[in-house]
Amino acid sequence: MFEKVLIANRGEIAVRVIRTCRELGIATVAVYSELDRDALHVRLADEAYSLGGQTAAESYLNTPAILEAIERSGADAVHPGYGFFSENAEFARAVSGAGATFVGPPPGAIEVMGDKISSRLAAEKAGVAGVPGRSEPLTDPAEVIAFGEEHGWPVAIKAAFGGGGRGMKVVASAAEAKEAMESAQREAVAYFGRPEVYPEKYLTWPRHIEMQVFADRHGNALWIGERDCSYQRRHQKLVEESPAADFPDEIRRAMGEASVAICHACDYEGAGTVEFLYEDGRFYFLEMNTRLQVEHPVTELVTGLDLVALQLRVAAGEPIGLTQEEVAARRNGHAIECRVNAEDPAGGRFLPSPGKISFFRPPDGFGTRTDAGYESGDTVSQFYDNLVAKIIVWGEDREIARRRMLRALAETAVEGVATTIPAHQAILSHDDFVAAAHSTRWVEERLDLSGVTASPATVAEGDDGERRVLREVDAEVDGRRYRVKLWLPDLGEAASSPASGARPTRSKRAASGPVAGGDGNVTVPMQGTIVKVMVKEGDAVEAGQTICVLEAMKMENPINADRAGKVKELKVKPGDALGAGDVVAVLE
Ligand code: ADP
Numbered sequence: 074m075f076e077k078v079l080i081a082n083r084g085e086i087a088v089r090v091i092r093t094c095r096e097l098g099i100a101t102v103a104v105y106s107e108l109d110r111d112a113l114h115v116r117l118a119d120e121a122y123s124l125g126g127q128t129a130a131e132s133y134l135n136t137p138a139i140l141e142a143i144e145r146s147g148a149d150a151v152h153p154g155y156g157f158f159s160e161n162a163e164f165a166r167a168v169s170g171a172g173a174t175f176v177g178p179p180p181g182a183i184e185v186m187g188d189k190i191s192s193r194l195a196a197e198k199a200g201v202a203g204v205p206g207r208s209e210p211l212t213d214p215a216e217v218i219a220f221g222e223e224h225g226w227p228v229a230i231k232a233a234f235g236g237g238g239r240g241m242k243v244v245a246s247a248a249e250a251k252e253a254m255e256s257a258q259r260e261a262v263a264y265f266g267r268p269e270v271y272p273e274k275y276l277t278w279p280r281h282i283e284m285q286v287f288a289d290r291h292g293n294a295l296w297i298g299e300r301d302c303s304y305q306r307r308h309q310k311l312v313e314e315s316p317a318a319d320f321p322d323e324i325r326r327a328m329g330e331a332s333v334a335i336c337h338a339c340d341y342e343g344a345g346t347v348e349f350l351y352e353d354g355r356f357y358f359l360e361m362n363t364r365l366q367v368e369h370p371v372t373e374l375v376t377g378l379d380l381v382a383l384q385l386r387v388a389a390g391e392p393i394g395l396t397q398e399e400v401a402a403r404r405n406g407h408a409i410e411c412r413v414n415a416e417d418p419a420g421g422r423f424l425p426s427p428g429k430i431s432f433f434r435p436p437d438g439f440g441t442r443t444d445a446g447y448e449s450g451d452t453v454s455q456f457y458d459n460l461v462a463k464i465i466v467w468g469e470d471r472e473i474a475r476r477r478m479l480r481a482l483a484e485t486a487v488e489g490v491a492t493t494i495p496a497h498q499a500i501l502s503h504d505d506f507v508a509a510a511h512s513t514r515w516v517e518e519r520l521d522l523s524g525v526t527a528s529p530a531t532v533a534e535g536d537d538g539e540r541r542v543l544r545e546v547d548a549e550v551d552g553r554r555y556r557v558k559l560w561l562p563d564l565g566e567a568a569s570s571p572a573s574g575a576r577p578t579r580s581k582r583a584a585s586g587p588v589a590g591g592d593g594n595v596t597v598p599m600q601g602t603i604v605k606v607m608v609k610e611g612d613a614v615e616a617g618q619t620i621c622v623l624e625a626m627k628m629e630n631p632i633n634a635d636r637a638g639k640v641k642e643l644k645v646k647p648g649d650a651l652g653a654g655d656v657v658a659v660l661e
Contacts, residue, residue, distance in 0.1 A: 074389050075099055075150040075174065080114070081139050081164075082154030084446030085460060086365070087114035090152045093381040102146040104139060106132030108454045113446055120146055128456050133157045136167055143171045150174040150388060152381075156458060159364040160187060176388040178288075178343045178363050185339045186361040188233045190271055196358040199338035201331040204350055204357040206273035214251040220272045221247060227277070230254055232261035233269035238308035240264060243275050278512040279350040281305070281359075282317050284332040285372045286345045287383060291392045294336040295400055296329030297380075298372050303513050304500055306423050307628075311493060311516065312500055313368035314409045315375050318471055318509035320351075328356050335361060344369075344384050350513075367412065367463070370444060374408035374467040376400065407474040408467045411482065411501075415459040415626075417491035421522040424491075425626040427455040427600050428653070431489035433462075436481035440467040440474075453490055455600040459626040461492065475501055495525045533560060593641075593660040597632055601625030603649045608658070612640045620658050621645060632657055 078094050079102040080087045091101045091114065103118035108127050115121045122142035126132040133139075134157060143151060151168045153159035153176065162180035169175060177183070186192045190210065193203045205224050210233065211217060221228045221244065230253055232240030242257040244250055257270045280303040288294035301317035302310045316325070332347040335358075346366045349356040369380050378395075387393060417424045429452045435443035445462035453459055464481050468474030479501050482494055499522060500506055505515065531543040541560040548557045605622040608614055619631040620640075638660030645657045 075385065077102060077146065077148045078150045078152055078176070078385070079104065079139075079143055079146060079148035079173070080118070080152050080154060081133065081158055082152070082156070083109055083112060083114055083133060084458065085444045085462060086154035086156075086367075086446075088117060088446055089444050090154065090381055091117050093379055093385070096379075097382060097385065099385070102142065102148050104133070104142050106456075108452075108456065113448055113451060122146060127454075129157065136164060139164075140167060140171050143168065143173050148173055150176055150385070152176040152384070153364065155362075155364050155367060160362070162187065174388055176343070176384055178341055178345065182339045182341050183363045186345075186363050188267075188269070189231060189235065189360055190233045190269065192360050193358065195339050196335055196361075199331070199334040201335055201358045204273045204276065204359065207271050210269040210271055211254060214254045217244060217250040217254055217272055218247045221250070224274045227275040229273045229275040230257040230270050231273055232257065232265055232267070233271055234265040234267040235261065236265070238305070240270075241308065276350050276352050276357075278514060279303075279352040280317070280511065281310075281348065281513050282320065282328070282351045282356065283346050283348040283366075284328050285366075285369070285380075286332045286336050286341070286347060287380075287387065287393055288336045288341040288343065288345070289387045289393045290342050290390060293393050294333045294341065295393060295395065295397050296332050297376060297378070297400055298404055299325060299328060300366075300368055300371055302368060303511050304516055305513050306421075306516050308513070310368065310412065311414075312409065312411050312497060313371055314407065314471070314474075315371040316404070316407065317351075321354075324351075324354070324356065331356075331358070343387050344380055367460070368410050370442060370463060370465040371408040371410045374440075374442065374465060375406055376403045377405075378403065406467055406469050407471045408465060409474045409478050409501075410463050410465040411478060411497040412460055412493065413462045413464060413485070413487065413497075414493045415453040415461050415490040416493050418493050418496035418522055419491075419526050421517070421520070421525075423493070423496070424630060425455070425459055425599055425601075425628055426491035427453045427459065427626060428490045429453075430461070430487060432486060433488075434484075434486040435462065436464060436484040438481070438484075440477055441481045442466070455602075455625040457626070461487065461490070472507070475506065496520075496522060499525060532563070535560070535562075539563075593638060594656045595620050595632060595634055595658045595660065596654050596656050597623050597651050599623070599625050599630070599653050601630070601651060603645045603647050603651065603657070604629060605647060606643065606645060608640050608643065610640050610643045614638060614640060614660070623651065634658075634660060636660065 077100040080090045094101045101118045103115045103121040104124050105115045124132040124138040151173050158164035162183040165175040165180045185195050193208045228244045230242045242253040244253040258268050262268050282299050282301050284299050285297040299317050300313050300315045302313045304312035344365050346362045348359040415426045417426045433449045442465045447461050466477040468477050533541050535541045540563040542563045544559045546557050548555050601623040604624045607619050614634045616636045618634050621632050623630045641661040642659040
């Protein structure tokens, strides 16, 4: 077994890996960007090395800096977590070149599964059908039209090197083919540096069901169990569960066996996930992720297996040490995971909400697990993924797990940033969740989040026109305890002195309100970087018109004028880094 593992990642997954290493008696090495100097993963590791830089490219994607940390620490293995370098064959080779073991599959397997076209071909070779599509890049919009006419509309045009829910265009008819193909190619180049796109039939009401697999270098490959990850926004997962509800055993077995066949076809080793779309009782190969998934804990809770420990053992050359029958016998009960992202789900918009977490209290209790990357006082930066924590629960059956999750969500307190928790509460308490009547489109098409607010209002104007703030205090009346809400004149922070036992329920930042004030200043609601400016000084704009696009946490957010007017002053250009509340334009 390894003596010292360097974790080339940050946030909750770095913390997750550190914990298992500690249990196995393995020393841990953290690496960090300038913004993460005091992050939780750094605080928990035995040793830590600075990578410098702020953005991912300058830090967690800086190979020479990571190689130097490997050398200085003497780590004999590198765990890449997910994201960043976890599916990068060149990085895996560089780690081996530095004399350490890359905890992941061989570079050849990463490469085969690295793009969606070559992974479709590998699956076909193993006898597993993909979503009906073409396993070669498109060169002419006429090919999209021919494909749509043969397989029916809508058609998805996907970036071969796409990922993270990005790089897919849905084409409803032949008339849209040209424009959609060109825009898909433009986006593919912009985001992934590669222009290849290909068509797939767009399934209109599928579920996303994926299979956890494990293989070792002794020729053993096993399927561990499936996860239903259909609750998504922007093609990104929000809630995952295992087992998939209303999913017959024979289909589970067929999906498991297909996944194992794919492992053998690409000489796979280590943990992997084979993703499928499932519709009308049939499953179609989507892609294979050659790493640990964010949602791996649901599989851990239903099998009792520590998948990180298994990854480390297999990477150290040990056999998996389990048979397919033993895995089947281990599966027990039901697990659900909710991703707590720093995002404001109000109105179904899921806007990024980076900032300082002024207070965080994770849930606790029977069958409840929290994998967090942050504690109270830590800051969620706009430069990285906005996953704050994952709440995972186990129950004897799906309904018990569902109720436990609702209890855990209600118990969780996060202040200072908005989170996806209100959306999770809406999802888990919906009749369609209970009936498992969902699909990958369900959150965006059926779930009504119009009434959801990320946080209750804490500032209001009284009848007298005076600003009032909400304070909560505990009061006893005749020996019975009550929590009392008081709307008090705003006397500044001193008013919330702890003498009352009250804590301000939200930070000042969160109460600071909408995107643009009526004063003509158009401001940004969050920290981010300007990627595009859509107007010039002197332009007349309408209310709601986009002034510029702000990228924060890997998402593009249009910054719109709140009223009509002429652009008197434009204060930003592409590349500018802004803080919450900064003015981008002044309207006359
Ligand atoms: P990524 O690599 O960005 O995660 P995937 O190919 O894994 O992209 O797809 C992500 C999600 O996009 C799926 O879970 C599903 O919701 C949707 N999706 C992808 N391909 C299709 C398709 N052909 N039809 C319908 N939905 C699709």
